[in-house]
Amino acid sequence: MFQLLIVDDESAVVDSLADTLPWQQIGIGSVFKAYSGFEALEILHTNTIDILITDIRMPGMSGLELLEKTRRSWKKMKCILLSGHAEFDYARQAIRHDTYEYLLKPISDEDILDKVSKLVELLKVERDELQSYQLVAQAFEESLPKLRGELLNDLLQGLKLSPRRLQEKMELLKVSMLLDESIALMLVRMEGKLSELDLYSLSLMDFAIGNMAEEIFEDYFRLWPCKDIHGFLVFLVMVKAEKREELAEKEAVDQQLQQLASQLQLSVNHYLKGTVSVLISKWGQFPGDVDKLYQDSLYSLRRRIGSQSGLFIYVSDELEQQPVHSLQRLYEPPLLVHLLESASWESAEDKLVNIFHELHRKWADSSEHLIEVFFAIYASFSSFAHKNGRELAAMIGPALSDVAGLTACRSIQSLESWAFQAFRLMRDSMENETRNDREHTVGKIKQYIQKHLTKDVSLQAVADFMYMHPVHISRIYKLETGENLSDYILRLKMEMAAAMLANRSVKNYEIALKLGYQNPNYFNKVFKKYYSLTPQEYRLKLEEGN
Incomplete structure (x- = not known):
């Protein structure tokens, strides 16, 4: 159902048209009434109007002036002009403002209903075209590679989703993955002149290497690519279903994967005239092992490739990795500072709860981990305060913002107490500021209106x-x-x-x-x-x- 606004300085005309005609029968759900152009603008600012019927000659603001104002902000609204004078200039201006109809008074109820009914049909066609599934689907399809890459990047960084939620996302993004499916990661680091390309050329190179990898691996493996936060190309690798019998032995899978990865490295050098280092991780299961494989791969890259270039590394199962004693909850997305910046206070508090739950479970006796958590949270709080034009001390008090002696890090209990106390003071400060800003705004509005x-x-x-x-x-x-x-x-x-x-x-x-x-x-x-x-x-x- 559409919404109609009738504007005329003759209240009898407005009331008669609005109250006596069977608008519901032709698809009009609501009829608004205005007795001047100014009242019409107020209604337009607070309601979605689909069809406007206005008289031309009105005191204060003519119908043509109203039309000129509405065309700036409500381009899709359809307009019908009413006039008691058959003047050419009026008709010419009506055409200039893209008026649907220019009608001369007096006009019968049947004629006005007929014109509005035709407009309703036109609006239905436009609405259907706007909401066309094909158009939306096409735009979504074009965005799929980027959206898939973003999801994989989040999983690499440790994002945890419930199996049902993850399955829904993958189905939506048309990712053919099974929960607990065997996976490996392939990291490609661009080096030399490739790492010095401008942003546009680098994007083209990413695309070229991605296409090259798809062509090389397509017979045996499926790839799910993304670009990580370090600028590496990361491919999640899965054996194709029809090749699982042929590659039943682990040695056969490893041999085929290494051969194709080496071919990719050589092809980049030969066809794209660039140098890359390639690292292949151990095998794991999706999605539980994704972030662990990624962190192990980064560790191996730092340890075995470092600043060298053009190397190929395969992380075998036999190679015992140095355990990575890192805090997962602290750094997995969304980060605490991002939750604060979006004013997601409940989610930010949940984030702190999860950080300390992990700290209690694994690192309660590690002074280094306590200090790491303290400085990470302190940095998030300080950054948030400064982005709001405030000093942290002004929000949580000098006692809690003073890092001298790192009193909060002496025990996990004192650190936890400091974090939640500071968080709640900061939240209260921002909420009070929001209320004060709102009160000040309403005060200024009232002053203006009264004046x-x-x-x-x-x-x-x-x-x-x-x-x-x-x-x-x-x-x-x-x-x-x-x-x-x-x-x-x-x-x-x-x-x-x-x-x-x-x-x-x-x-x-x-x-x-x-x-x-x-x-x-x-x-x-x-x-x-x-x-x-x-x-x-x-x-x-x-x-x-x-």
């Missing part, structure tokens, strides 16, 4: 004054005060109107115009709805009271 009540206090005018979007203005005001901004403006206007009615020398229509109501009849209607009395009845009641 300009007899001028333009439309939502757009307030938004322009605050340098904010109209929708944001409405939401922040409602969030802070519990009432709609339009209700607040109406209350002030009605209170001012009531005060002005006490002055016998001021006419009712003068009060209406002073408060921005171009149509006195509409002002009378609004006043009666608010006070249950017309302005004249209210004035008489005041006189009787005196």
